[in-house]
Amino acid sequence: MAHEHDHDGEHGHDHAHEPSDPEAARLALRAEALEALLVERGIVRRESIDAIVARYENEIGPLNGAKLVARAWSDPEFKRRLLTDARAAIAELSLPMGETATPIVVVENSPGVHNVVVCTLCSCYPSSLLGLPPRWYKSPPYRARVVREPRAVLREFGLELPESTDVRVWDSSAELRYMVLPERPPGSERASEAELVELVSRDSLIGVALAGPPAEAPRER
Amino acid sequence: MAHEHDHDGEHGHDHAHEPSDPEAARLALRAEALEALLVERGIVRRESIDAIVARYENEIGPLNGAKLVARAWSDPEFKRRLLTDARAAIAELSLPMGETATPIVVVENSPGVHNVVVCTLCSCYPSSLLGLPPRWYKSPPYRARVVREPRAVLREFGLELPESTDVRVWDSSAELRYMVLPERPPGSERASEAELVELVSRDSLIGVALAGPPAEAPRER
Amino acid sequence: MSAVHDLGGRPGFGRIEREAREPVFHARWESRVMGMVYAIRRANWLNLDAFRHGIERMDPARYLAASYYERWLASLERTLPEVGALTPGAAPPPAGPYGFEREVGAPARFAVGSTVRVRARKPVGHTRLPGYASGKRGTVVSVRGGYVFPDTNAHGLGEQPQHLYSVRFSARELWGESAEPRTSVCIDLFEPYLEADPVPSSAEETRDGA
């Protein structure tokens, strides 16, 4: 899959709204002041922060999840392990991961069953595996609405599910982190594992999209 | 009681934050645009708005409630009528009032019983009688907290009630409007009705203060 | 799970900010908005329930951040086009009876002293049932007569008048262990919000809620 984080490849994000918006400037100042204080007190080192940021900007991302899904589609035994003991199965692939204090649980889509993940109380997300969540996932409208009207929300994302499909929402209210194993798209029977990776978007791992060729979901991967 | 609305006696309120705050400027523009459109369509006349505003700025205010209370303290028969059929009793005094589509209900404080009024769903208030409500009455903190912890809220207003007092909160969730009849302060036995009026603050009519000489509540009448 | 405007009992709010020598309005535009709302309602272009529902449909973050008169302005901007008031040449609906008090066809189901239980708050649309009362048991302290029913009137479904009751709830019934002692809340509730509750209030509740 296309790497989603290649906005400029460099550190430092001078987005247009940052310098001009006084509220953003105040937030930036508060963050800078707090960092300076924490460094002065010896609580954190700037280099530690740099390293954490660099890792989440450049290494840890949805590609991890795509690789797991492609392997599961290619290897039924791996899939069985991924669904029953995700931690062990994930370890087999030696992926670049963050701290794994929170176990990952993989929930499987199948004909007639569609899963979708949310955290209504804050914004829990399998970041150690998939990288940091997109803004919409953390937004009050998604958190408020997807437990109450998942079909309407999925429709907004361009995904109209048949009435006969069971929709299962997972509210990650404790220290488990959910990832969806999407269905293997029709027509991909002869694709190689590397080709299958390209079919797995971040959104399909959250459950707001199906897996498929990028052309099917141009607006939002 | 001191008239509370004599900030400048003139129309037009050029408060310091209005021109400098861009958000306030946008709100002022939206209001002006809507008024222009409504006038153009013949839905409202500027003169009607002027008259309504002037009436609520200069004529209708807590003094109405203070007069009712002073009369009730002075005349037990009037008090009985005020508590059982407030509409009729209020009419006896020919007060300057707004539209009276919503009946007033008067609830009486007595030794061991203290009443306090709120509207948790919006900000219903006996405006036709007492004028427009203060900001704090309409604020989310008051609306959220006074039903759950009225004693703590009253303490914030400087009113510590004995543990033996029943605290009764009235949430005006329909088209009745509540006014508190405070207890006649000790020491006021020989006061004239006109003198009694001076003892009744707006806050005592809402139930967040007791009636008493203004000196007792210097910060907020 | 109630909407953001339904604030009664919601935790997390801090100190109540008061203002010494508060003016009636804090800016001229506030007075114009107030005057517009009163004038528009007098002209029968907007019923109070639809106007309130317009406020309740504000973005929740904006609702909490907005001042009172900003909410009024936002509701006018939303509801006036909805009721067709801004369509050139449109006329307001014919004025109905004054105020909100109405005759109700059926007799009142409850009397002073009745113990009632509040039904679940309906999940969508306008209502005047505060969320914190949902499912709670209380005692009728006053039978107020018939009134326009906001739940239908806000949505153009007619006035459908209903009996209105003042119902007292003990703080313990509403807030459990965290309740302040000797405290009660009285709420004005329409008959369709209530069902008869055969279980009398406990002695504890009677003491707290007397």
Next chain:
Amino acid sequence: MSAVHDLGGRPGFGRIEREAREPVFHARWESRVMGMVYAIRRANWLNLDAFRHGIERMDPARYLAASYYERWLASLERTLPEVGALTPGAAPPPAGPYGFEREVGAPARFAVGSTVRVRARKPVGHTRLPGYASGKRGTVVSVRGGYVFPDTNAHGLGEQPQHLYSVRFSARELWGESAEPRTSVCIDLFEPYLEADPVPSSAEETRDGA
């Protein structure tokens, strides 16, 4: 009546705004705040539950208006002084066991297939019981093992590990008549949030929630 951060099912929210080609961070300060939180937690200065409780104590209007990383920043500013991290010369508490999984002394009360009823959400302090599940009946679909209990750990009252369950609720049980068909929500709930429910789920619920 749940606090503002407890968003599940709250009405009034509109369209979900998405961003094409969204960057990992929208401003440099966001990346610094994220890095600080991770580094501070690694240094054992802050437990996750206390950090979350710091977010939950934001002013409700600000909470809804704030971006994600502004909430993180606000919680750091509030909780770091509370835990004494900014006191010169202070040392962090000794590191406990890794992660959140723990042994629980007692056996699990419920098993896969148990019908349970969710207790009322406690009115104050941190909890991971979403308000929309309060009082609802569901079925245990997975017994997850023992975990640190956030309700105590957030308040310095220790880890007090509890059994954790994934409990499935039919949409009809949660939302009544307005529920979408063939929809269910699974929530991870700690044993103290649950009580046994002798009434089996109805056929309707089983179909919806299967």
